[in-house]
Amino acid sequence: MDFKLTDAQRMLQKVAREFAEKEVQPIAAEIDKTGRFPRETFDKMARIGFTGIGTPLEYGGSGGNDIDKVIVVSEIAKKCGATAAILSIHTVFSSIIQKFGSEEQKQKYLPQVTSGGCLGAFALTEPNAGSDAGAAKTTAILDGDEYILNGTKCFISGGGQAQYLAIIASTQPEKGLKGLSTIVVEKGTPGFTIGKIEDKMGIHASETVELIFDNCRVPKENLVGVEVKGFMMAMNALDGARIGIGAQALGIAEGALEESVKYMKERVQFGKPLTALQGLSWYIAEMATKIEAARWLVYYAAHLKTIGEKHTKEAAMAKLNAADTARVVTNLALQIHGGYGYMRDYPLERMYRDAKITEIYEGTSEIHKLVISREVLS
Numbered sequence: 035m036d037f038k039l040t041d042a043q044r045m046l047q048k049v050a051r052e053f054a055e056k057e058v059q060p061i062a063a064e065i066d067k068t069g070r071f072p073r074e075t076f077d078k079m080a081r082i083g084f085t086g087i088g089t090p091l092e093y094g095g096s097g098g099n100d101i102d103k104v105i106v107v108s109e110i111a112k113k114c115g116a117t118a119a120i121l122s123i124h125t126v127f128s129s130i131i132q133k134f135g136s137e138e139q140k141q142k143y144l145p146q147v148t149s150g151g152c153l154g155a156f157a158l159t160e161p162n163a164g165s166d167a168g169a170a171k172t173t174a175i176l177d178g179d180e181y182i183l184n185g186t187k188c189f190i191s192g193g194g195q196a197q198y199l200a201i202i203a204s205t206q207p208e209k210g211l212k213g214l215s216t217i218v219v220e221k222g223t224p225g226f227t228i229g230k231i232e233d234k235m236g237i238h239a240s241e242t243v244e245l246i247f248d249n250c251r252v253p254k255e256n257l258v259g260v261e262v263k264g265f266m267m268a269m270n271a272l273d274g275a276r277i278g279i280g281a282q283a284l285g286i287a288e289g290a291l292e293e294s295v296k297y298m299k300e301r302v303q304f305g306k307p308l309t310a311l312q313g314l315s316w317y318i319a320e321m322a323t324k325i326e327a328a329r330w331l332v333y334y335a336a337h338l339k340t341i342g343e344k345h346t347k348e349a350a351m352a353k354l355n356a357a358d359t360a361r362v363v364t365n366l367a368l369q370i371h372g373g374y375g376y377m378r379d380y381p382l383e384r385m386y387r388d389a390k391i392t393e394i395y396e397g398t399s400e401i402h403k404l405v406i407s408r409e410v411l412s
């Protein structure tokens with residue numbers, strides 16, 4: 035058993051930390067305020083190789099594994115939860131193609147979404163199919179050599195920016211979740227439009243949109259793997275994606291702790307720095323302990339995925355716990371900052387808002403408890 039990062043992982047962490055300080059932090063407040071998608075940061079993440087982590091070099095990726103992805107996502111989340119979300123969620127598309135796609139699909143899509151600067155997205159949720167993902171009603175009916183898509187997806191992160199989208203749609207509607215399949219739709223395909231851009235509480239810059247399919251025709255070669263395996267692919271993809279959101283939550287919490295330590299050393303009240311006040315220093319102890327526990331669950335889930343073992347339960351545990359940690363830690367950090375924490379001059383209120391989504395997307399905390407309890411009880 036070894037709890038240490040390897041030399042290569044420590045080097046990657048240093049690179050990611052410097053990138054976050056130089057490229058992410060300076061615009062974090064601006065993109066939060068305006069909701070602007072930071073395309074230039076995405077392009078820089080593509081150039082430095084972050085968007086290709088976990089994809090083999092032969093497909094244009096940067097190699098590496100899920101622990102590497104956790105390291106990079108959490109470092110970026112320390113400075114900006116939205117940018118970390120953009121990176122983490124973008125990689126779900128390549129994970130699906132890598133695991134279930136044909137050789138032709140890997141050759142076609144992976145180089146573009148890893149090092150080619152194209153964004154990928156994954157669309158499962160619908161207005162009436164959120165936690166009950168299997169209730170998705172978007173259809174993809176085969177007509178000769180094409181699938182015709184009809185329906186609406188909602189809350190899709192990066193959907194308006196993505197060149198390629200993996201859509202979960204029903205090819206056999208009478209079969210319910212057992213009729214769902216995964217189909218790639220390319221930006222600009224006639225019949226595919228972007229609907230409402232959501233106005234959210236946090237992660238403003240991640241751009242969350244509605245996707246509308248109105249007799250959208252795509253070649254049948256865009257089917258990923260075989261028909262009616264879409265729900266299994268979606269669940270498998272979410273097992274991995276939940277580790278990414280766990281890493282995002284971990285990073286947000288770490289960022290809030292760092293800000294609090296800095297502030298407590300600088301801020302003087304009652305004639306002494308806040309560090310001399312035991313009530314507040316105990317908050318720091320609580321925050322640091324929660325973060326350390328969250329880190330090892332996230333790393334453990336990433337380790338299991340890396341070595342190819344089942345990680346459904348551990349990914350759910352990692353995200354459940356890291357999201358809870360992010361909420362508690364950002365709340366305490368804001369409290370330590372007092373009135374200043376509530377003001378937009380400091381990043382705390384942004385971190386607090388950004389943390390909340392980690393308890394909701396890629397599965398709510400309640401869904402994770404369902405997944406964990408089913409596994410433990412079975």
Ligand code: COS
Pocket residue numbers: 156157158159164165166167168211265266267269270272273346395396397398401404405
């Ligand atoms: N990996 C692979 N297959 C899985 C799986 C996983 N992690 N979880 C379930 N499956 C398979 C099951 O094995 C079952 O297949 P078989 O009938 O062939 O055995 C099938 O999927 C249906 O599973 P289940 O009966 O558990 O489905 P439920 O409808 O009860 O729901 C939950 C499963 C609730 C866990 C699922 O709908 C879910 O995760 N919901 C949250 C969705 C979500 O996270 N959305 C976030 C947005 S993503 S853009």
